Amino acid sequence: MAVAGKPVGFVRMPMAAGLALALLMVPVGGALAEPKPTIAQAKKKLDKLNDQADQLVEKYNQASEKWKKARKKYRGLNAALTTQTAKVAGLRKDLVTMAVTSYQGGSVGWQNLVGQANPNLVLSGLATADQISASRAQTLNAFDEANKELRDNRDKAKEALAEADQTRDELADEKTRVEKMIKAQTKVLRELGTYRTGDPNSSGIQYNGPASxxxxxxxxxxxxxxxxxxxxxxxxxxxxxxxxxxxxxxxxxxxxxxxxxxxxxxxxxxxxxxxxxxxxxxxxxxxxxxxxxxxxxxxxxxxxxxxxxxxxxxxxxxxxxxxxxxxxx
Missing domain, CATH: 3.90.1720.10 (endopeptidase domain like (from Nostoc punctiforme))
Structure with missing residues (x-):
């Protein structure tokens, strides 16, 4: 029997049954699969990825070079610091030896020269006193200068190490970005069937061009x-x-x-x-x-x-x- 306003053969379906049928028509996973990109679309995406990758790789290379220079600078300063530390230690030892000798033997001074009958001995003693005084002053000055240089080298080495640490972090960040980009490139290339692994041991070909x-x-x-x-x-x-x-x-x-x-x-x-x-x-x-x-x-x-x-x-x-x-x- 025809229902008014509806064509013959139409049967009203209960709402619950209709929903069940609709759900059965949806693919497993609950969503329709996205259409696979065409070859032209994939190539266009690849071109864009390649351009982006060029920039990222060179930023990575730049960070890598910066890191190598910072590391080299630190190593050089650290080596200088080691040398300077040894120099200061040697001068410190000389100062200690000089102080002990002066204490044990007594300094050459006016009190040692009083009573000398020979004027030549007196003059010789005065010269010796001046020489010892000058030698002590020279050793002390050398020690002070060496210590100052040691402090400067230590500060520079610390700065260089901090710079190297910072560039190492920059390098790690750029590496992460590049590897993410490479993953995307590889995916598209494999979809296109054009991924080439290459031969690390390839001997190449002979150049026969016009260069000289x-x-x-x-x-x-x-x-x-x-x-x-x-x-x-x-x-x-x-x-x-x-x-x-x-x-x-x-x-x-x-x-x-x-x-x-x-x-x-x-x-x-x-x-x-x-x-x-x-x-x-x-x-x-x-x-x-x-x-x-x-x-x-x-x-x-x-x-x-x-x-x-x-x-x-x-x-x-x-x-x-x-x-x-x-x-x-």
């Missing part, structure tokens, strides 16, 4: 690293980050570069060249100065890209207009 001299030595080194994994903070020999690879490559070419991309860019302030006049071996920097590679000639770049990838040669066009400048060592 120091630049050829630098590029030959860089190409010998091809296939090795990207590793944040990596300075070789089994893994590299971008600035670590560039620094080591040019070191083999006889040029000492700073460690981080920002420092390398600053170091090259008077060595910048136009992107239209690139030569093999030039350092190429991307926007934000978070990444650097080496121009290899013939429109090629060799670099250590990012997490989940390996040292490799890529066309200049791979940077997609993101290059901001070049430096020629």
């Amino acid at each position: 001299g120091n630049a050829r030595a630098a590029l030959s080194f860089a190409y010998a690293q091809i296939g090795k994994p990207y590793r944040y903070g990596g300075t070789g020999p089994d893994g590299w980050d971008c600035s670590g690879l560039v620094q080591a490559s040019w070191r083999s070419g006889g040029v000492s570069l700073p460690r981080t991309t920002w420092e390398q860019w600053s170091w090259g302030a008077s060595r910048k060249v136009s992107l239209s006049e690139l030569q093999p071996g030039d350092l190429l920097f991307s926007q934000g100065l978070g990444h650097v590679g080496l121009y290899a000639g013939n429109g090629k770049i060799v670099h250590a890209p990012q997490t989940g990838d390996v040292v490799k040669e890529v066309p200049l066009s791979a940077y997609g207009g993101r290059l901001v400048g070049a430096v020629r060592p």
Whole structure:
């Protein structure tokens, strides 16, 4: 029988039954699964993560270099402090010996010279008294100066230690941020099926480009690293980050570069060249100065890209207009 206002066949369902049916239609877990991102979306997310990671890794490298310098400074001051402590101890011993000798033997003074019949002996005694007095004064002054230097060195060492402790904490904070970012990068790369572990023992390939001299030595080194994994903070020999690879490559070419991309860019302030006049071996920097590679000639770049990838040669066009400048060592 049709219910007024309702089509034939419609049966009113009790509310409790309706709720039960609705619940049965919801997947286990109580919520609908989020749709898997498309390849294009994943790649876009990865590009964003890579840009962020470049900056974080270089901040980590900067903190690492700061920590190493602070630690070296403290160790040097601490060694000086140890040497100065030994010097003060030696002078203190000399003072004690001098005091004991003066007490036991009596000081050479006017009372010792009275009654001498020989004028020459009197003059000799006066000279000896002056010499002993001058020697004592010199020893006391040396002791005072050494103690002052000891206090100064101790204060400087304490300051250096505090600085090293602070930079160690900064380094730990940056490391935590980088590792969180790497975890996110790795997740996306595995979703895309493009994660590459690399071979830490890779012998690379031979460089056959047009470079010569120091630049050829630098590029030959860089190409010998091809296939090795990207590793944040990596300075070789089994893994590299971008600035670590560039620094080591040019070191083999006889040029000492700073460690981080920002420092390398600053170091090259008077060595910048136009992107239209690139030569093999030039350092190429991307926007934000978070990444650097080496121009290899013939429109090629060799670099250590990012997490989940390996040292490799890529066309200049791979940077997609993101290059901001070049430096020629």
